[in-house]
Amino acid sequence: MTAPRVAGVGMTAFGKSPERTGRELFAEAARKAYDDAGLGPDAVDEVFYGNFMGQHAEQQGHSGPLAADSAGVTAPATRIESACASSGAAVRLGVERVRNGAADCVLVGGGERMTNLSTAEGTAGLASAADALWEIKAGVTFPGAYSLMANRYFHEHGGDREDLAAVAVKNHRHAAENPLAQFQREITVEDVLSAPTVCSPFGLYDCSPMSDGGSAALLVSEEFADERGLDPEVAITGTGQGGDRMALHDRVSMTRTPAAERAAETAYDDAGVGPEDIDVAEVHDCFTIAEVLALEALGFYEPGEAISAATDGETDMDGDLPVNLSGGLKAKGHPVGATGGAQVSELTKLLRGDHVNSDAVPDAEVGLTHNAGGTVASCVVNVLEVVA
């Protein structure tokens, strides 16, 4: 059972394009992936399409077949929904299909249209990733849920808004030259601290934006690659998914994310690597505290110790462990259903050497994507390696 190769990747520029439909966004991403791979829709055996709130934003359910249709494919197609981890989960399912021989070429990715909604409507849509009875009815929003985690983290471990601001500043700096990023300008700690408050302690810059976008990747078997004369450099060598209680108040801890810990353990075992082997990572920084929690769950830091990672420059592109060289969700943008696929797309390019920030990691051979759903009630971790 060999690791599926990433034959091609593509994503739209993330940002505000309220008139572009979800189907159009995914079609563009798929086209880019086909072009990157030198393949066409006729090669695809199956489609896994990540999407979170199509029914809310576009009154569009059953979007698996629609996504396949939009990508020029007639094949089994399923919408995968795991909140913000939707397309990370779609990637994982594609990996498993190829590994077990059920498919030779799988189109994975996702799409989301969000900015056609008002801020209030978008907030309500995002909040549906929380517990509808016991959190949403209490007025919990998504920034609010992560704010609860951040405030508890400060209480247990220390740290402050400046430490979180360093995460935002770092990721905006990483995105400054990324033509696909929603925000391509640097910000300062002062910008973050003086921004309007969304939910204490988060200001506007602690929160990833509302975004529209699509992402896609073509995962192929070794046999398929040989038959087509392809030799894709990057393969997905490990994948794992973890789960946890839905409501934040039902977790054992509000400052740890066991779903991510479990996903990482599974993915590391699958790939035969450990956190010490990871050269570069794309993690789920939907809010600044989320990157801190991710770094600890992935085993890069002990609990309570990642709060100063960005402040100390350790996760900068020049640091010991470059994190979110794409700009992360914070600066690249977060069209929810597309994010996991976009992490794979960006990481593939970083490892291949054709990403705008590849020069920062010229020797990187092993990378990781971490894609979390809700307040990490679900999480998917994928390990990508240079194999050719």
Add this chain to the structure above:
Amino acid sequence: MSQDGPRDAGYDDFLDAVEAGEPYYLESPSGNGWLPPREFDPETGERELTEESLPETGEVLTKTVVNVAGPSFADDAPYIVAVAQFGPVRLTGQIRVEGQKRGVGSEEVEIGQEVEIDVGHNETEGERVVVLEPV
């Protein structure tokens, strides 16, 4: 309970019980506490959940002031959401000083504050809301 729509079983039953002065939670044989409705203890898989009286007071574990709300709470913002622990069960509610509508005066409530549970209404839609009142 939605003023116009159907009840949400479990959730509305719990709120009714709080309003009647008899709040409860569901406890499994292992002693884990959960909010209704539950068929299983998600930690152990046990099925024999029994209704137990909710402790009279709880402790605030974390809180946040929400400035940007969804449509259902648009007229309520800013308001304070908190997670509190009542014995073996935790729940999420809005911190409100008794008699005040929207958390007025509750900005000083900190982690560790002792609270009692009550039921309030949101200003935007008149829907019931779990309320946590500082003791």
